[in-house]
């Protein structure tokens with residue numbers, strides 16, 4: 001997938017145009033899982049809609065699986081699967097199996113081929129015991145599985161997942177993430193939008209952070225997490241200003257007040273971290289948690305400093 005200089009402007013009668021995408025560049029390697037991150041209004045959904053040929057770009061080049069998405073939308077459509085989540089696209093009165101059979105028919109599959117494809121997909125997504133349940137009776141987590149199953153029925157080469165775990169409880173979210181990592185990753189290219197940065201770290205080999213319609217950063221999540229940032233952090237459970245002062249005088253560390261009464265010590269090497277912990281323990285401070293640089297910290301610094309949230 002290759003996006004160059006992509007711009008999308010929405011005309012709004014009586015009001016100034018809204019530039020949803022502004023000179024966006026995106027390159028995703030075939031067979032990998034790529035995360036699209038960014039605050040509300042960043043342009044993620046607009047970009048997904050253009051990639052899936054639902055929306056035309058205003059200008060720029062969009063190549064999906066070797067085809068021009070604007071000029072040759074049919075070729076793109078036949079090779080992609082989309083899961084937008086929520087209630088959209090599922091028929092509540094039909095059972096899980098009927099929904100999938102219906103989609104198989106729309107894909108042009110018939111008879112034995114449709115039956116076996118649907119059965120296999122239900123098996124892969126843990127839906128076999130729910131096959132006869134009406135979709136309207138399922139919880140959001142199970143509905144999301146049906147969405148994913150529906151999206152892969154046509155054996156797409158590119159799968160676009162728009163916030164696949166949004167609104168799910170932690171157990172259901174983990175089950176969906178497991179399906180993405182165990183069943184989908186590696187079988188096709190996956191483009192996933194999410195606000196859950198831990199999820200992006202777990203599932204994506206590369207991410208693009210968007211803000212205000214532009215690309216703010218792109219790369220491997222673990223590498224981004226450490227860009228211009230501390231490698232390790234120690235958060236103290238209770239204030240200990242005298243100890244923190246002593247520690248910062250003898251070890252390469254910076255102390256940041258992250259919330260009232262909560263101090264975070266930031267280290268840029270594991271040697272400094274070890275020395276810092278030794279100072280804390282020798283002063284009798286045992287209430288602290290050690291963390292590593294996270295994508296979330298990086299994201300909050302990046303997006304916060306640009307003021308690109310809605």
Ligand SMILES: Nc1ncnc2c1ncn2[C@@H]1O[C@H](COP(=O)(O)OP(=O)(O)OP(=O)(O)O)[C@@H](O)[C@H]1O
Pocket residue numbers: 010011012018019020038039040041042043044045046047
């Ligand atoms: N049909 C439309 N008409 C006018 N403006 C639109 C339209 N669709 C999207 N926008 C605007 O384009 C910008 C990008 O919206 P988009 O939905 O792509 O953001 P997003 O990153 O997906 O946000 P979220 O995380 O909330 O889903 C927003 O300012 C939005 O208000």
